[in-house]
Each structure stands twice: as structure tokens, then as C-alpha cells.
Amino acid sequence: MSEKRPLIQPRTLKGFRDYLPTAAIPREAMMETARRVFRSYGFAPIDTPALEYEEILTGKGGEESDKQMFRFEDSGGRRVAMRFDLTVPLARFVAQHAGELGTPFKRYHIGPVWRGENTQRGRYREFTQCDFDTVGTTSIASDVETALVMHDLLDALEVGEFTIHLNNRKVLSGLLERLDLSERSAEVLRALDKLAKIGPEKVAAEMRETAGASDDQCARVLEFAGLEGDTDAVLRALAPLVAGSEVGERGVQELRELFAGVAAAGVSGSRVRLDVAIARGLDYYTGTVYETFLAELPEIGSVGSGGRYDELASLYTKQDLPGVGASLGLDRLFSALEHLGKLETRATTADVFLPFFSQDRRDDYLRLAALLRREGVSVEFYPEPRKLGAQLKYADKRGHRVALVIGDDEWEAGTAQAKVLATKDSHDVALEPTADLARRLRELSA
């Protein structure tokens, strides 16, 4: 801390960012909303370390994740890595604590993860994941609940209209089984995944080339992928395409039960859609899959995705741990809300601003602020006696709702001016009783 040391340039690492209050306040509010929804279903929080043994994390997320991992040798000579998602730590966690946790185990986990992403593509190297999973059951009731949680989350976050796209991986398997394409399913699905981008003809060409599909096989796959419309109609059209394939028929049945359950729970039919074209996480998901799109911003992609899997933790335990879960794209939703002008950006958490105006009354201000807080009003007291104009400018910039202005005369009279900062309206208010003052300030802050 020598005075002569040259200044160090204050800066963050590439791909990392600070959250200033205007961003951190709504972000905290989003996480609180997510926790409230998770809890309403009995999902419980867990937390796991930022650092894990490298061997725990490698090989699970695929080559891409391995390459992007922040890893190093710690001072004890251990190979360690920073978690790149919350799913691998969950797998390690349930394998390690299975006995104590019991099943079904319903957990949520909100926390930062780290990836050495290419920052050229606007990606961040530290971001927050918001996951929930039900582990240890194959019941369709949990698939229904996963859709309901996603629905309630987006509803509570007030993102505008949205649609949850649902599919079942088994239906795809059934179709490919019926078409004798099971062996080349990876190639078929890789081609099919490009449908929206390159169109049916190029998809067919690719399927012919990479999967050796016949014209008829291509036509049947494209017919399937083109199914659209009312859920019941699509389900009716699907049934013959997979008839005779046990897994395919099971997939259709599961979709029927899924949509029935979601409807029973009161979700509007306009907010869920059977979308046979989604096939995400092919190596991983084995049943229901979920993607969620905002009506006003479909181009940002899915803001909540997930699916059902057979074996969560097979790298770490022989115990069968099937489950279903999804992840809310918190950062993406945050950007979306910002873009849509639906984020309120304030730099303060206090509704009421109390200017320090009357020099000798410091303790009186402190007392009043304390009394108001006890009545549930959030109050920021400006710490220095400055000109009122400068203090009100500060309050305006911060985003307080109401300034409670009390000068010498007001202290004498037991009154104050409550200024609504957005409208500049002033209201005379009595300082006592505090409960009444608090109520009035709450009204004016609303």
C-alpha cells in the first residue's frame, strides 16, 4: 500500500461483467420470483462448490465443455475446474448423498457457472443458471409439473405472452424405428435440426447422403416434421406414423397424458404447443423435451429448456436415477425484459428519500427514519446536510419515489412536505403518528 506504487487500472476480465444496482436490483427480483415459484411446488434449494475435481467435470458435458472449462492445479497439486453448468454437479451431488436425500428428490439451484466462451459472439464467461429437477421418478406427473413450473415462472416474471413447446423423444425414436432408420438416427436428426434454416429439400438431400435414406424415408420424416396445428389433431396424425413401435406408441401416450395434466392444472391451451420438430439434447434426453419462446422475441431462442433423462448420475453411481428438469434462461430473459422496456431500472431499493436539511436535527432524522422502517417503509437518509436541490437531484437520479422534506419550520410544526418525485406533486403530511405517516408514504410511493 505504498504511496509510490503506480495506480492499477481498474478493469474486469474479458467476458466478465459487473452488475451495477440498476441491473442487480431487477436481477435479484427475478431470482426471488424464481425461488418463490420453485418453493410453491416443494422444490428445495441446494448449493454446490464452484470448484470440483477436474475428473468429476470432464467427459460429461462433451468435448466443447471440456475445452471451455476453467481448470488449473491448486496449491495442493490437485487438478481442479470451475463448474460449467449445474447439471454435472447435481449428478455428482445425488450420487454422493443419495442415501440422505431419498427420492423423489426435487431441487432447484441458482448460481454462477463459468465457461471460456468465445467473447466475439457476445457470450459471457460467467453467467447464472437457474435449474430445477425432479430426480428418482419416471412418473409423468413430474413431467407435467416441470411444464407447470416453467409456465408459472414466465407468468410471474411478466415477460408477456409465451409458448412452451413440448415434444417426446420417444416419438422420434418410434418413427425412426418404423422407418428402419434407428441405426442412423443421429444423422437423420442432425439434418432435421436444420429444417427451419435450410428448408425441406436440402434436409432430404442431407439425409440421403449422410444417413443413406431413401426418397420414401425422407418423405415420411419430413411429413412427420411438418405436422402442425391443434394438439389433438397432431396426436391423431402421429399415432399411425409410430404404430407398431412400442417406444413410439409409449411416446404418443406420454404426450397425451402430459397435455391432459397441463390442461387439468388450468394452463391455457395457447401457452403450450406440441412441436414435433424439437429434439434437443439427443444424447441425453429420453422422454419429454421442453423449449419456451417469447411471443414478442422469438428470435432470441428458447428462454427455458429441459427434458426427461434416464440416467442422471451413471458416471458416479450404479443407482438408477431417472428424472426430469429444466433450466430458466435467466440472463437471456433479463436481456429480453430490458429490450422490451419491461425492466424498471432504479438504482435504489428505498421508496422514501429523507433529505438531511435541518443541520441540528440529525438525531431527529435518524429517529424518524428508524420509526418508519419499523412500520415497513424503506427509507434512505442522506448523510450530509446539503442544499435541498442537490439532494433532490440525487434522489431523482437514484429513483426514490417520494422525498420527505423536513426543514426547521416543519420540525417545529410536526409536519413535512412529501414530494412525489415522478410528478413533482407536494403533499402536506403530519409526522405523527408514525403509522399514519407510513401509510401515507406507502400510498404516495405506489
Place this chain on the structure above:
Amino acid sequence: MSEKRPLIQPRTLKGFRDYLPTAAIPREAMMETARRVFRSYGFAPIDTPALEYEEILTGKGGEESDKQMFRFEDSGGRRVAMRFDLTVPLARFVAQHAGELGTPFKRYHIGPVWRGENTQRGRYREFTQCDFDTVGTTSIASDVETALVMHDLLDALEVGEFTIHLNNRKVLSGLLERLDLSERSAEVLRALDKLAKIGPEKVAAEMRETAGASDDQCARVLEFAGLEGDTDAVLRALAPLVAGSEVGERGVQELRELFAGVAAAGVSGSRVRLDVAIARGLDYYTGTVYETFLAELPEIGSVGSGGRYDELASLYTKQDLPGVGASLGLDRLFSALEHLGKLETRATTADVFLPFFSQDRRDDYLRLAALLRREGVSVEFYPEPRKLGAQLKYADKRGHRVALVIGDDEWEAGTAQAKVLATKDSHDVALEPTADLARRLRELSA
């Protein structure tokens, strides 16, 4: 993901730990309480990256911190390090964003930090810090507020009785100035710090040896350190000891104003104490200092500490950024509450448990659960139709309050059995209207 790969042992790194729901639930509740208190004063959240340029973090926390830092070279060849506290990142943050933030800037920050601590001493290498600071003002009002926030935090966390110990570094400086010991203050204070452990005689011996203090100087220092009792009495006794030293007199005056402000805000005199023996963070703090002890567990040390500093960010900017802040010992408080049996340890976040009892009624259960959630009741629906006994055992273990048991007959009749799990009492309840059922379940869960 080859089947032949041997299982990887699921384990956490030494010094790191998982939080299972029984711990994660009350920990989340503590953080929510902290956020609520911070916000009631207008402190706003910020967040900073886990990783920083190594040069930002080194040299600031002292040699001990440097040694304990997790640091490495990232794949882009940058020297990076994981943050070991939230104060150095705050300093970097305010230097970097000073223009946008404005002053006074009141922030809180709750987040994990990492230190390669010696795990032999029961230390963790990842733990959560919970800091709040007011930057950019020298007003004593902010010192008062810091004490008030600490008070409200501990009060809201229901930790039992506690005492906030207050002192002012300037008083110590004044005393040493008066005794012509300013030049040797580090040695004097290092000796004095051991008073409780080794007693006055050994402290005097050390002061004579390391600071070259005379018998009279030793006696005066020990007289000072021995001042105890009623705040006003101690303040009266302090005044003559520092009289003539400008900084010492200012320190006494600041203490007077601090205690007056805290009392004005309604804090009971039994919860604050002038403790001239505390002198923490000597290299750093320049005014008021804070330590907080639990009446039932004084031996765990301070659970909330902080102080006033002159220059927060002098490594990164020439701008003067004085401030005052403190840190809540969240992990320590968590252990304390656990130790005192004041933590409620449940493994679920849902009050109501809904057993899946009547095979063909899955969608009816899903509908009812959704309706109850809309009324604000948290409901966990068991996903599989199993024997009621097994399901109730699950609910007992998880810690649900009430099981809402609905079998075929109950569905027919539109009634249910609401079983209070703690007492085994059963109550007949009507399923409709849902608002009434919700109210009844809330009563039974209370």
C-alpha cells in the same frame, strides 16, 4: 459416456462442501432477511465476477491473502485469481464506475469467496460473505447507520441477545500521540491486542520490549484499555486521556455523536457498548470500528465486524473515497443458530403434502394443487401412486406441515383429511371452495 468407463468417485474437494436442503433452506432464509434489512436503508445490491486479474487482487489483502489465493493462467494467457473477499472487488468496482455510481454510494454484496485456508483448522475454502458499505461520505450519520443495520440484521435473524461493541480508532491514536508512542503504535497495539489472553503484566512487558515503552507509558495504556462500564462514564474518563490531541478529541466527539445517534434511533442501551479495547484492522480502519458478539455464544467471536476507512480504492484511483461498512458473518451465524437449536431444519419448502392415493385421479390432484398454489399455498404432490403409509413417511422425513389425504371416497364426497404431521391430528376439510380450503390449510400449517 461409455458403459465400460469405471465409476468416478463422487466427492467434493477438501475444504469445500455441498449444502443439502436442510442447510440450504435456512441459509437462503438468512440471506433474504439480510437483503430485506439492507434494502430498508436504501442499500442496493451489486455483483462482481468471481475471477479478476491477479494484479487487481494481489498486494491489497496482505501477504496472507496473497498466499491463500486460488490463481492460475487462463487459456488466453492472462494471470487470473478468484476473489478472496468482497472488499477488494468493491474498491476496484467503485474506481471503475465512479462516474456512473455517484456518491454517497450504498451497496450490499452477498456472494462466495475463495481462500486456500488450512483445512486442519476447520476452515472452509469457499464461504459466503455478506457486506454492506457506504462509500463517499465522512458523515457520522453513516457510522450510525452502519451500527443500526448491524442491529436490525441480528434482531431480524433472531439470534438471541447480542451486543455491538463500538470504538473509534482516533481515540487510540490520540492516546498514543499524548504518550509520545505514535511512532511505535503498531508494536503497542500488537501487544495490547493480547490483553484478554495474556493479562496486563505480560502486555506491559511486551510493550517495554518491543515499543520501548516506559513504566508510566505502560500504565497509562493499560489504564485506558481497562476502562469499562457505562458509556457516558467511559467517555468522561477518556476525554482527559486524549486532551490536547486533536485527533483524539475528534475521536471522543465522534463516539459521543455515534452513541447519541444510535440511541435516537431507538436501539436499547444494552445492545451497544463502548469497548476501547477493540482496535481491529489497524492498517485499514481510521475511525469507528464495530464488532458484534452473541450473548449465548461469545466464544465464537465477532459475528459482524467493520469500520470506517479513509481511502477505499487508492490502489486504483486518485479519487478520495472514504467510507464505512461492515460484514455479517453469515456462515458463523449459521453455525451459531444451528448450535443453539434455533434453526428449523426441513428438507422441503412446501407446507402442504398431497399424497397420490387414488390411481385414476392424477389430473384431479394436479388441478387441486394448481388451484391451491394460486391461493398462495405451497403444495408438493407426490408423483407416484404408492401406499399411503410410505408417502406419509416421506412427508414426515421432508418436514411438510400438513398432508391433504384424498382417496376415492373423498373425491366422490368432495372432502379430504387434513393430517397435521407433527401432532397426527386429522381434520375433515371440504375441497371447495378452494379459497376456504387454502385458508384452512394455512391455519393448520401455522
